[in-house]
Amino acid sequence: MSENIKDNIMNEFLNGYDVKRISTGEILRGKVIEVNDKEAIVNINYAFDGLITKEELSLDDKNPSDVLKVDDEIEVYVVSPNDGEGYVKLSLIKALAIKEKDEINKAFKGENNITVYVKEETKGGLIAYYGNIRVFIPGSLASRERIELNILVGKSLEVKIIELDFRNNKVVASRRIIEDQEYEIKRNKLWSSLKEGEKKTGIIKKLVKYGAFVDIGGIEGLIHISDLSWNKVNRPEEVVKENDKVEVYIGSVDPKKQRLSLILKDVNKEPWTLHQDEIKEGNIYEGKVVRLTSFGAFVEIFDGIEGLVHITEITDDNISKPSDVLEINQKLKVKVLNFDKENKKISLSIKEAIEGSKEYLNYVDKEEGLSLGELFKDFKFE
Template sequence: MYVIKGENELGQTELSIRRTGTARKWFDLQQSQDNDESIDVTVIEANTGGVIVNIGGGLRGFVPTSQLDNARIFPLGGYSSKEEAGKELQAKLAELIGTELEVKVIEIDREKNRVIFSEKQVTNDIDPEKREETLEKVNVGDVLEGEVTGIAPFGLFVNAEGLEGLVHLSEISWDKVTNPADFHKVGDKVKVQLIGVDNGGKRIAYSIKRLQKDPWDEIIKKFKVGQRVTGEVTKIVDYGAFVRVEDGLNGLIHISELSDKLVKDPGKIVEVGKEYELEIISMSREERHLGLSLKRVNSSSPQPVAESVSESTVSPEMARLSEYLDEDGETEADKKDSE
């Protein structure tokens, strides 16, 4: 029994049955983790990061989305779009409410009243010895052979030599990735580079693109500031227009570079899907995009000589371009889910 007070004013020892049950449950959880044993829990709530489960004894735990069985929540073929991915994932998580899961404890912190579980470590038949063996021998930067085990809105799950980790969508390809399923499917054999090991190997980060040649090695050689190129307008926003110059190479015509005249609506100057001759006015290897100008091609008056952007300086056009890519690429929710 849990002793609340050694002796009260009546000379009696005060005990708590509820706290005794809670203390016992913490002990059982620690034993389960130490012995690598699974336990049953019930899903009582779902949120964007995973599901909250009832452990018993007045305790609750958390199963992150990344630790749920891939087959349970992620479609084999991926998602049709990023927007649909978020909706489908949230719906799948909500469907789990009331479901009993068999899980293993992967993190326990009594002081913070926190318990993290993994369903994958039960359903994926992970060999603990193989996993530990790989963890002991690999270092960040090593290249491993792996297999895609799941496709999530935020990236690919890859099992490499018993060590499952995440290839975040920003590490899949040098091209912009909005749907990981456009690049790989479940069962694909892939080579990955280990780029991060966190919390004793509980979180593993891999990269596929770092094993591929960076296209900007050739882009820097092929294009120069002041050069004229042809590009297709792919999106119009209130501060300008985004343009695809070639596969993997995108740029921005800032609103100030659309015309010599004052422009309030970029849509009145350029059209989506239409090609234009443009001039490169800035390049940033770091930002991996181009600053482009339409007015310098159409203008008859002399224009100042453009200067390339240094690695440490980002032009307003480049800053805007980064905002656009964040909108369609990595979000804060994605970061949290990959953790």
């Protein structure tokens, strides 16, 4: 029997009843009334029940009973109002595809996220599916971190559609966009929560001449070389190395410019706080020359505390520069002339320390006219 004859018979039958006509391409809602190994029968509230063959149930040749159960309510696509056997030929795949395309289109226009299933790794990225719609995720957009793409295979991922062209079957998505947005939200929240003096755990990311950059959980801050230790530091490598885990203090925070200064040295062990009560004007201390300038020498009398010996306080001899008689790391005695606690400044004198020494006075009684270099000959150099 030809298709035309079948259609004529169907039309004649329907003309005898007051029923709504259906046509190819319509989406109907129905209820599953029977499922077997070859097909599923669906009540679509029509003169005839609908039939979905195994091929129209899933793309991966699943058993119909693994896809549908009796009493499931589903939407179906009308392939043909008359299959010639007294059923309306239906497709679940096509109905889902229309629905899924509509959902993807709305997500794309609204810049909303969708969840896809990653099926396999391919050249240049990943192949995922939103229902039955193929979605490509470029490797560079699979994550904001460097990862092996194969670890995502078999997982569900929340992504954002960035390209959509159903005519050419082109659906491109990005996971990285979402992770970048989440990172920025977390980053901004962290910036607003930072407080000066607060202690944080971080990782040394990069060393530069002037300090070290530290990641404290999504934000990088700088430890200036002067804040690495209370002692003088010539190079950051003397104190830390890359990937070290460190405990740091928040120095200053500028959320608007997103600038952060950090301090590695323990603020509770600040040398001036620890030793200021031990420093008295007129007292003599043993120190070490740590810097030489044209106008004098800086001598460290406690770890992290140094004072200035002006060139006029080095010796009564006529010298053109401190390095004429002093060397770096030279140990000697100095006398405190002035101590400014508020500004943390100390003025020191070498010649007054020597003049106040009994050993020096006895020495002068026996040996007059010795140079400062000779007077310092008993001090060891490091």
